[in-house]
Amino acid sequence: RKALRIHAYGNDVPPLAQSAHQLSEAHGLRPYLYQNMMTAGYHELTRVQMQAVPALLAGRELLACAPTGSGKTAAFVVPMLQRLGSSARRRGGGGGAPRGPRAVLVAPTQELARQTHREVLKLAAGGKVSVALLTRKMVTAALAEARGGGGGGGGGAPSLVKYDVVVSTPLRLVGLVDRGLLPLQEVRLLVLDEADKLLELGFLEQVDTLLAACSHAEVSRALFSATMLPAIESLADTVLRQPVRVVVGEKNAAAETVEQSLVFVGREDGKMLALRQMIRQGIQPPVLIFVQSPEISRCSSLCSPRRRQKKRGGGGSSQLPPPRPSARALAAAQERAVQLFHELVLDGLRARGMDFKGVKLVVNFDFPQTTVSYIHRIGRTGRAGMRGKAVTFFTEQEARPSLRSIANVMKASGCGVPDWMLRLQPMRKQKRKAIAVKPRSRK
Numbered sequence: 546r547k548a549l550r551i552h553a554y555g556n557d558v559p560p561l562a563q564s565a566h567q568l569s570e571a572h573g574l575r576p577y578l579y580q581n582m583m584t585a586g587y588h589e590l591t592r593v594q595m596q597a598v599p600a601l602l603a604g605r606e607l608l609a610c611a612p613t614g615s616g617k618t619a620a621f622v623v624p625m626l627q628r629l630g631s632s633a634r635r636r637g638g639g640g641g642a643p644r645g646p647r648a649v650l651v652a653p654t655q656e657l658a659r660q661t662h663r664e665v666l667k668l669a670a671g672g673k674v675s676v677a678l679l680t681r682k683m684v685t686a687a688l689a690e691a692r693g694g695g696g697g698g699g700g701g702a703p704s705l706v707k708y709d710v711v712v713s714t715p716l717r718l719v720g721l722v723d724r725g726l727l728p729l730q731e732v733r734l735l736v737l738d739e740a741d742k743l744l745e746l747g748f749l750e751q752v753d754t755l756l757a758a759c760s761h762a763e764v765s766r767a768l769f770s771a772t773m774l775p776a777i778e779s780l781a782d783t784v785l786r787q788p789v790r791v792v793v794g795e796k797n798a799a800a801e802t803v804e805q806s807l808v809f810v811g812r813e814d815g816k817m818l819a820l821r822q823m824i825r826q827g828i829q830p831p832v833l834i835f836v837q838s839p840e841i842s843r844c845s846s847l848c849s850p851r852r853r854q855k856k857r858g859g860g861g862s863s864q865l866p867p868p869r870p871s872a873r874a875l876a877a878a879q880e881r882a883v884q885l886f887h888e889l890v891l892d893g894l895r896a897r898g899m900d901f902k903g904v905k906l907v908v909n910f911d912f913p914q915t916t917v918s919y920i921h922r923i924g925r926t927g928r929a930g931m932r933g934k935a936v937t938f939f940t941e942q943e944a945r946p947s948l949r950s951i952a953n954v955m956k957a958s959g960c961g962v963p964d965w966m967l968r969l970q971p972m973r974k975q976k977r978k979a980i981a982v983k984p985r986s987r988k
């Protein structure tokens with residue numbers, strides 16, 4: 546553990562398993578699961594998996610904090626599938642009618658729930674575990690079914706209670722639980738992914754309902770995130786029974802595989818110039834760009850920098866200076882770069898946990914307002930051991946509240962930052978005003 550910088554706390558922490566093979570030897574991994582791990586390329590386990598999987602297999606409660614892109618999803622999916630085993634028993638094999646799911650995976654956004662569902666399906670292939678992603682359509686169908694008087698053996702909507710695993714956002718689950726349509730008393734594993742977000746005010750009440758509804762004496766709860774602030778950690782402590790706590794590397798740190806840099810852009814309009822400059826110098830798609838809010842107009846103004854460039858030239862391409870061959874070549878290259886540019890303009894919450902494949906560069910077009918949001922945003926690159934880059938633009942005004950703390954995150958992960966940034970006086974945080982969609986100079 547020391548060599549791998551895996552910090553584990555708690556009583557009788559189970560020993561590490563470093564590979565799928567070792568896991569199989571020590572825990573008799575089900576053949577289909579072992580096979581699926583091999584197919585997925587999970588021969589070696591990631592550091593969080595090494596400790597979290599044995600802990601969850603032992604039925605322990607767990608609080609795990611590990612960097613973005615470090616395989617936390619499989620860290621709970623693998624032990625969950627192993628623990629569930631064959632569901633043949635439940636489907637008329639002598640266990641009686643199903644009485645609701647035996648595992649529930651909760652994520653803060655529907656996008657993330659969908660991604661987690663895909664990971665479960667991938668690792669569950671060939672097994673007999675049934676998995677449902679709770680969609681709006683399913684909820685509507687369950688409500689209609691309930692109105693039509695369909696009674697499941699366990700009292701819930703029959704179409705839902707048959708699943709072994711349910712993946713969902715909290716609100717959808719609670720909607721069904723509150724109406725008695727999805728009983729959770731059979732749940733043996735409840736996972737809160739992005740737990741610090743789920744324990745924040747906006748979600749807390751719903752999560753509380755779910756914790757209470759998973760009332761089986763043998764239920765174990767597992768909380769995963771790349772960030773865990775002390776207040777949230779204390780809250781987690783009040784929920785979990787003698788948990789194993791796992792921290793991989795430094796707590797609340799950026800992934801070491803991301804090369805981070807800050808770019809001062811002067812004023813708001815400097816951002817587009819800086820972005821264009823980056824494209825001109827050559828970028829490797831796909832690229833993710835983060836803005837402060839998901840306003841469509843702000844996104845679309847970012848999506849066609851070339852068009853805006855023409856407009857600034859006076860309206861039409863004829864008014865642009867005549868291109869010299871090198872300029873034309875540059876323009877063509879720039880056009881190609883723009884076409885190749887896979888823009889996904891996101892706000893922080895929707896990006897949390899998303900595993901966009903092969904993102905080489907993250908641009909924080911608008912400065913993140915907290916270090917937590919910074920860590921999650923830049924964590925969309927440098928995943929699964931790959932390397933990535935993150936460039937953060939800042940103006941004097943918007944960076945002031947969190948520049949020092951973000952500079953500290955950068956320093957902690959070995960990136961160079963000027964000393965003056967680390968010496969900035971801490972400021973009382975103020976809610977930043979909405980950023981104007983159009984720079985003032987172009988009204």
Ligand SMILES: Nc1ncnc2c1ncn2[C@@H]1O[C@H](COP(=O)(O)OP(=O)(O)OP(=O)(O)O)[C@@H](O)[C@H]1O
Binds near residue numbers: 594618
């Ligand atoms: N043992 C493994 N070996 C190789 N790749 C793995 C392994 N486990 C997971 N991965 C891959 O690592 C990538 C990141 O995994 P995952 O999305 O679970 O990260 P995460 O830790 O949940 O990140 P975040 O904190 O951003 O949510 C995925 O593409 C996944 O397929």
